[in-house]
Amino acid sequence: MRSPDSTPSTFIEKGQGFSLPTKEYSIPDIDISLQPIHSFKDLFHLKALTRIIRLPIVKNIFSARVINPRSIESLKNARRSLEDVYFRDYETSIIHIDDIHSINVDLSYEIRELKKDTYYLEHGEDSFIDYISKLYNNFDGHVMRGLEFLDNLHFNCFITDRDGTTNNYCGHYRSSIQPVYNAIFLSRFASLCTENPIFITSAPLRNFGIIDVSVNPDNVFIYAGSKGREFLDLDLVEHRAFIDPARQVKLDELAAKVSELEKKTEFEKFFYVGSGLQLKFGQLTIARQDVANSIAEEDSLALLQSISDIVREIDPDSSIFKIVDTGKDIEVILTVNGQNGVRGFDKGDGLKFIDDQIDLCLDKGPHLVCGDTASDLPMLEAVLEYTDDVYAIFVTRDIALSRKVVQLCPNTLIVPSPDILLTILGVAALTMKRRKGRKSPGIFL
Ligand SMILES: [Mg+2]
Missing domain, CATH: 1.20.58.1800 (Methane Monooxygenase Hydroxylase; Chain G, domain 1)
Incomplete structure (x- = not known):
């Protein structure tokens, strides 16, 4: 290649x-x-x-x-x-x-x-x-198919998840520093092929959040943490969604109680593996397993039980928090009112908040949405509420998830690894540069 x-x-x-x-x-x-x-x-x-x-x-x-x-x-x-x-x-x-x-x-x-x-x-x-x-089977075939899929399009929004999508999974979030090649491929695509490139991640924005593990140049990406409840725009201005102070008090109480678990011998390891404990804006996450499955299932379930007990104690009628168990992480999220009652704030809500603050012109496609798990589907659904001119690339080997994505969005490409997605984006941007015949001294701009 x-x-x-x-x-x-x-x-x-x-x-x-x-x-x-x-x-x-x-x-x-x-x-x-x-x-x-x-x-x-x-x-x-x-x-x-x-x-x-x-x-x-x-x-x-x-x-x-x-x-x-x-x-x-x-x-x-x-x-x-x-x-x-x-x-x-x-x-x-x-x-x-x-x-x-x-x-x-x-x-x-x-x-x-x-x-x-x-x-x-x-x-x-x-x-x-x-x-x-x-390193990958049929790498060239995947990349060629990806380049045909992108078809030299210039996207309005490029909305992407980070971990497992553009970044290979790491055993410890805090040490998952973005590699150089990753930043070059992504930033080049963002600069040459998109108007509004946005990371939306479940990790926090700061305090060992996405900003602290990224090395993209400034003013290239909008970084949204805590599923989009907080974000840094291209002018480096931070935005935060409103949280009712009474609910914030409950979230602080939850954070204090969960933090106490580190003092218990049987639970301290969870503060070091995988996502560790992440105190986010409107949400708390604690790892119960890492990608290498280094935690015994019995211990992992014991933590889940303890967190559930703490949440029930603070929120007995389940009106404030929603627990989402991803198998790796336990997320305790402040709820929002949805069509079918209270539900956890998701990345679709986050995208709408960003649009509300800085106007992404979501009705004007084409948009590209990239993700790797079911928690990324809400951002795809949210974009589709504005226009059908949407393309999706999901990084997954999960057939059921692939089907769901295709059902939602007919213009979907499935690839098996972040490196393949990165290469597609990096090479597509070079093709775009060649087509436009740019001769600027910077090799990527
Ligand atoms: Mg992910």
Whole structure:
């Protein structure tokens, strides 16, 4: 699979390939050295450092600047530090919570994505696409079908979920820092092929939320957290939906009681795996399982029971909260009044709130909606209330979910992995650029 444009062969200075190395570097203030990782604190600190390294890399690529090789070395050191934990002989994959307690962790996401990033930066985009094409069955076929599906369209809204859709699933939300290649492909598509690109995620906006794990350049995406109840617009203005103060008090009470569970030995691990505890705007989420299924089912169900008991105690007639159990996460959501009584605020409500605040012209298509689970269907349904000119790409291997999406939206493409969706979007944007014959110095704008 070759991208349809003469992109640079690499992004580092080798005297060939990328031919615009005249502007000065934007260099991060830090280097990452090899470091021991024993605790989640160490892990999250290291991953936060990789965000500091990745942000200027993305910025430099967008501005047609070369990448400082020191940054690539830092990413390699981050990967080597994680591999040292993951592949250690006697304490393989063990991370310590404290002196007594430890937990097995799956660091494969972190290691794999760091490896992909350094490959992307050292070998360039064409070689990178060849590299990831070998990781998936029928990769080229999926990408070709995706390019035909998008048909060089320019979309009004590009509304997308993050985790499992544009980002490979990670065992720990806080360390799921967006890779460089991911940011380049997505931001390029958002800039060249869409008017209103919007992430709508269930994670919070801030406090270890979507902003803290993203490395897209500023002013490219609208970031909506807490299912769209809070968002950051393209002018970097934050918006929050109204929440009745009396209900907020109840949510605060719930958050305090759930936070107390960390002190109980049998429950403390849930604060470190998967989504961990996320105190969102209008919602609380706590993990009861991670993608690697590292929690025993019995323990996971015990947490679900405890959370249900706490919710019943605070809200005996179930008028304030709705519990949604995804199997991985327990979400406790402030309800809204729907057609069939009270229900949990969903991503469709979030999209309507965003439209209400900044006018997305939802009646003017085409729109592209991307998701990977049933919780993303409400945003597709919401868009379809305004126009039929809607396209959907879902990343799933779940046949029942695929059928539901197709029933809702006839213009649907199903793909099996986030990397395939990313490649479709990244290559579609290059095709668009070539068609328009843009000659700007930035390679992507
Ligand atoms: Mg998802």
